Amino acid sequence: MSVFTSRIDAQSEGFASNREQMLALVDELRGLEQRAVAASDRRRATFEQRGQLPPRERVARLLDPGMPFLRLHSLTNYLVENADPDESVPGGSVILGIGFVQGARCMIWADDSGIRAGTATLMGWAASRSAQELALLHKLPLIHLVESAGANLMEYEVELWSEAGKLFRNLARLSAAGIPTMVVLHGPSTAGGAYMPGMSDYVIGVKNNGLAALGGAALVRAATGEVADERELGGTEMHAQKTGLIGYLAEDDAHGIGLARDVLGRLDWNRRAGNIPRRDYEPPVLDIEEIAGIVPLDYTVPYDVREVIARVVDGSDLEEFNPRYGPATICVQASITGIACGIIGNNGPFDVAGANKATHFLQLCDQADLPLIFLNNITGYMVGTEYEQAGMIKHGAKMIQAVTNVRVPRIAMYIGASFGAGNYGMCGHSYEPDFLFAWPNATTGVMGGAQAARTMRQVAEVGAARRGQQPDEAALDAQEQAIMDIFQRQESAFFTSGRNLDHGVIDPRDTRKVLSFALETCLEGRARTLTPNSFGVARP
Numbered sequence: 001m002s003v004f005t006s007r008i009d010a011q012s013e014g015f016a017s018n019r020e021q022m023l024a025l026v027d028e029l030r031g032l033e034q035r036a037v038a039a040s041d042r043r044r045a046t047f048e049q050r051g052q053l054p055p056r057e058r059v060a061r062l063l064d065p066g067m068p069f070l071r072l073h074s075l076t077n078y079l080v081e082n083a084d085p086d087e088s089v090p091g092g093s094v095i096l097g098i099g100f101v102q103g104a105r106c107m108i109w110a111d112d113s114g115i116r117a118g119t120a121t122l123m124g125w126a127a128s129r130s131a132q133e134l135a136l137l138h139k140l141p142l143i144h145l146v147e148s149a150g151a152n153l154m155e156y157e158v159e160l161w162s163e164a165g166k167l168f169r170n171l172a173r174l175s176a177a178g179i180p181t182m183v184v185l186h187g188p189s190t191a192g193g194a195y196m197p198g199m200s201d202y203v204i205g206v207k208n209n210g211l212a213a214l215g216g217a218a219l220v221r222a223a224t225g226e227v228a229d230e231r232e233l234g235g236t237e238m239h240a241q242k243t244g245l246i247g248y249l250a251e252d253d254a255h256g257i258g259l260a261r262d263v264l265g266r267l268d269w270n271r272r273a274g275n276i277p278r279r280d281y282e283p284p285v286l287d288i289e290e291i292a293g294i295v296p297l298d299y300t301v302p303y304d305v306r307e308v309i310a311r312v313v314d315g316s317d318l319e320e321f322n323p324r325y326g327p328a329t330i331c332v333q334a335s336i337t338g339i340a341c342g343i344i345g346n347n348g349p350f351d352v353a354g355a356n357k358a359t360h361f362l363q364l365c366d367q368a369d370l371p372l373i374f375l376n377n378i379t380g381y382m383v384g385t386e387y388e389q390a391g392m393i394k395h396g397a398k399m400i401q402a403v404t405n406v407r408v409p410r411i412a413m414y415i416g417a418s419f420g421a422g423n424y425g426m427c428g429h430s431y432e433p434d435f436l437f438a439w440p441n442a443t444t445g446v447m448g449g450a451q452a453a454r455t456m457r458q459v460a461e462v463g464a465a466r467r468g469q470q471p472d473e474a475a476l477d478a479q480e481q482a483i484m485d486i487f488q489r490q491e492s493a494f495f496t497s498g499r500n501l502d503h504g505v506i507d508p509r510d511t512r513k514v515l516s517f518a519l520e521t522c523l524e525g526r527a528r529t530l531t532p533n534s535f536g537v538a539r540p
Contacts, residue, residue, distance in 0.1 A: 002319050004310035006286055008294055019293035025440035026292075026507045032494065033074050036091035040114030047114070050209055052186065053253040055112045058145050059095055061257045062108065069099035069108075070517050072134070073127035075505055078498030080123050089115065090498060092124020093148075096131045098140065098521060102265035105524060107135035110145040113187055118148035122160050125167060126500050132170035134503075137434065138525035141180045141269060142171075143260060146196050147187030147209075164192055171199040175536030180267060184256045185210035185236060185246070194234070197245060201537045202263055205236030205246035206256045212239060244540030274527030276520055278338035284512070285316035291508045295377075297441045299417035305330050305345035305375055308415065312336065312512045313343070321364075322357050329354030331361040333370075337516040339523065341365075345375040346416075350425060351382045355395040358425070362402040371409040371519055374427045376442075377416030381425070399425050409522035411435045411515060414442035414493065414502065429501045435518040436502045439511075442493040444501070450484060 009015060040055060047054045053061065063069055078090035095110040109131055111118040135142045174181050182202040187209050189196050194212045197203045205212075213234025221227055232238060239245040248263065250256035288311045295303060310316040313334035321331040328348030334341065342365035344358055365372050381387075381396045403410075403425060412433040418426060423444060427433045438444075456479065465471075489495065497505050506514050 002317055003285055004306060004316050004318055006307060006310060007304070008290060008307055010290055010293060014296075015290075015293040018296050021297045022292040022295065022439075022441060022508060025297075029075075029440050029494070029505055029507070032078060032090050035089045036074075036112065036115065039089050040112050043114040051252055052209060053257075055095060055110050055114055055145070055147070058184075058186065058253060058257060059097075059108060059110050061254065062099075062101060062143065062145070062260060064100040064103065067100040068513070068517055069097050070514065070521075071097040072131060072503050073497075073500060075494060075497040076127040076500055077121050077123035079495055080498055081121060088498075091115070092121045092127055093118050094124045094128055096127060098134075098517070101141075101143065102261055104264060104267075104269040105140055105521060106264065107131055107140040107142045108145075109142065111148040113147040113149075116149075118187075120148065120150060120160060120164070122157065122163070123498065123500060125160065125164060129163075129166050129170060130500060130503070132167065132174065134435075135179060136170065136174055136177060138521050139177075139179055139528045139530060140521075140525070141182065141264060141267070142174060143182045143184070143264070144196060144200065145184050145186060145257075146189045146193070147185075148189060148193055150189075150191050150193040161192075168192070168195045168199050171196075172536045175199070175201055176533055178530035178532040180264075180269075182260060182263065184250075184260050185212060186253055186256065187211065190234070191215065199536075202248075202260075203246050204248040204250055204256050204259045204263070205239060206250045206253055207236055209253075210236035210246075210256075212236075212245060272529045273524055276339065276523045276527070279335065279340070281314040281335060281338040283315075284311050284313060286311045288312065288509055288512055291511065295416060295439075295441065295508070299377065299379070299443060302347070305347055305377060305415075306332070308375065308511075309334065309343055309345060312515065314338065318343075321361050326351060326354030326357040329358050331357060336373075336512060336519060339371070339516070339519045341371045341373055341519065343373045343375065344426070346378040346422075346426070349379050349382050350396060350399070350422060352387065352390045352392055352395045355381065355392075355399045355425070359395075359399045359402045362399070362406055366402075366406040366408055369408055371411065371522060372406065372427075373515060374410065374412040374433070376412060376414045376418035376423065376426045376428070378419065378422035378426050379417050380420040380422040396421060396425060403427050403431055409434045409519070409526070411518050411522070412437075413511065413515075414438040414444060415508070415511075416442065418442065418444045420446055434522050437514055437518075438493040438497060438502045438505045439508045440493050440505055442496075442505075443491040444493075444496055445487060445491045454480070456480070 073096050075090040077092035079088050082088040093112045093115045097108050181200040183197045183200040185205040188211045190213050194214050197212050211234045236246050240249040248259045294307045318332040318334040330345040332343045410427050410433040412427040493505050
């Protein structure tokens, strides 16, 4: 046992200040998520009048009671369509996450039809594609609770239509891979949305409200002049009897969700899932609640990332790899809920020794088939004559090669800064980690705002000197402030999560639970055998 000895004083003013600021950000996160709930609940009376369940209640009834649910992309679309931070509603009209249905881990995708009738948003559909891709990667059955007016033709963007095709492509890929896809048709699904049930393996339709048609009544009349009855055109009753599109006809929303649970249960999905390798474990000795006070919001203020790791891993027991070589790069072996893993964290930027140590550690974990966790608080790789001459480029490149090509599960978390190539070396968004989450204090980008502003000021000063001119200090001050404003506006975790540059923002105190769930999902998927076919399951 190598139980970490903490040096944190939980009674200090610094700890109290860090905690207060971090929890204020958590409250802001929950407030943003609550905006979508409140916006959807404004149509509760409409749902009740139709005899329907609101979208979040549909999800709650689908999931096994008391089992964990990992919400994904809860901030998608925040500050995208509406740039006003006081008014923008996150969520992208979708509810996404991984939860359990009849004991099977599933990807859940629900249209939030309480917001703009569930009409599509560019970021919402991008988040839905991300969920599909995670389902394919981790072999998760996909259950889609459908009720959407589709694309809003009053706010049409060609990108939305073009990118929408990937949703249907992904359904075909999931089916062909041997991963079940299921739709519960609670309401309308017209035009391209008709392919949601059309391309799913199992389709449950709710009487009276469910509808699927390539052209709704208004479109049919505009295109052909035909005055069509909507239910005859695409009602679930018609499809159940005449087209075969609906495999199971439900009396109402609750019955439809019950059928979905029953159908999924009869697949006995877990029969071909191997056991997750897990040893006996103890919870951390150090209190995970203290995480909120350990990490300062100002990423320029140093702290020891081992203090975070020790509050996440089993027994607060961690074995540090090569601690005296490249000491700012922390590499440890530990376990989380009995699952052995390797963890890389940052106590400063990467130097040559740190990059080489990390590369060595990554390859050792790959050799031993140990999942990797990257705790990002990195401002980049060291620069300057000394480091360039020591080969910083090639040593950093070796690390990025290893990060890219290791074969084990990779889970990344932004817990502070994650800038420039340092983000790449720590398995950032572009490196497609199995899961990527952020704390609400996280800041990401090509570099920090102050650094970018100083860099451009120095470029301008050098340019003026070459021309034999004196720099205009007032103009440079204004330029510096403008650059800082641009960078700082975009580096916030809430801003970047709104653009789907992670899988979600979490409360730091939930880090152990989230990492455990993500590790289980990765390992369960890798142990599962599938029965793929060439084309996916075709409808009648």
